[in-house]
Amino acid sequence: MKNLIIIFLGLGLLFGFTSCKESTAESTAQTTTLQPQAKPTITSQTKQPAAKPGADSPINWMTFEEAQAAMQKEPRKLFVDVYTYWCGPCKMLDRNTFSNPTLAEFVNKNYYPVKFNAQDENDIVFAGKTFSNPNYDPKKGQYRRNGTNQLSSALGIRAFPTMVILNEQLQIMQAVRGYKTPQQLQPILEQFAKM
Numbered sequence: 001m002k003n004l005i006i007i008f009l010g011l012g013l014l015f016g017f018t019s020c021k022e023s024t025a026e027s028t029a030q031t032t033t034l035q036p037q038a039k040p041t042i043t044s045q046t047k048q049p050a051a052k053p054g055a056d057s058p059i060n061w062m063t064f065e066e067a068q069a070a071m072q073k074e075p076r077k078l079f080v081d082v083y084t085y086w087c088g089p090c091k092m093l094d095r096n097t098f099s100n101p102t103l104a105e106f107v108n109k110n111y112y113p114v115k116f117n118a119q120d121e122n123d124i125v126f127a128g129k130t131f132s133n134p135n136y137d138p139k140k141g142q143y144r145r146n147g148t149n150q151l152s153s154a155l156g157i158r159a160f161p162t163m164v165i166l167n168e169q170l171q172i173m174q175a176v177r178g179y180k181t182p183q184q185l186q187p188i189l190e191q192f193a194k195m
Contacts, residue, residue, distance in 0.1 A: 058104035
């Protein structure tokens with residue numbers, strides 16, 4: 001029985017079941033202006049996970065706040081990795097794709113890379129708007145499916161991982177869903193870096 005389960009999991013990876021879906025709605029690539037939902041007050045004091053994904057990556061990950069400050073000095077496009085702590089393909093991206101030195105060098109040179117936890121319970125100020133996570137349940141924590149930050153919805157995220165490319169005006173240019181190898185992801189990033 002155990003061998004049968006392993007075979008089915010292997011076939012799932014082989015045939016492209018490489019994203020953790022949040023809902024059945026498909027995201028589409030289009031330029032979008034971000035709009036927050038109503039902003040409730042959040043006063044949660046929960047313990048944050050010990051190690052942030054991507055902490056040992058050669059990509060110089062930033063927060064949204066750091067990226068926006070850097071854009072004031074030198075405008076660049078944003079490359080946003082939207083992940084959750086419980087998402088297996090998100091961990092594969094960190095381990096197999098974002099650790100690639102060639103890809104990392106390209107991303108660091110051409111984009112401001114942002115690592116965004118879709119379940120972040122804290123308020124995030126982005127593009128002059130404040131986004132929160134009113135449905136976050138501290139009892140569930142970060143390692144189980146939980147409420148998502150409103151910024152995740154504003155970015156059109158429906159599955160994890162999703163990587164989003166934003167232009168210098170912070171408008172969505174492209175959303176790339178699911179696990180991608182460095183060889184699959186780099187041509188996409190090169191194409192949008194030229195625009």
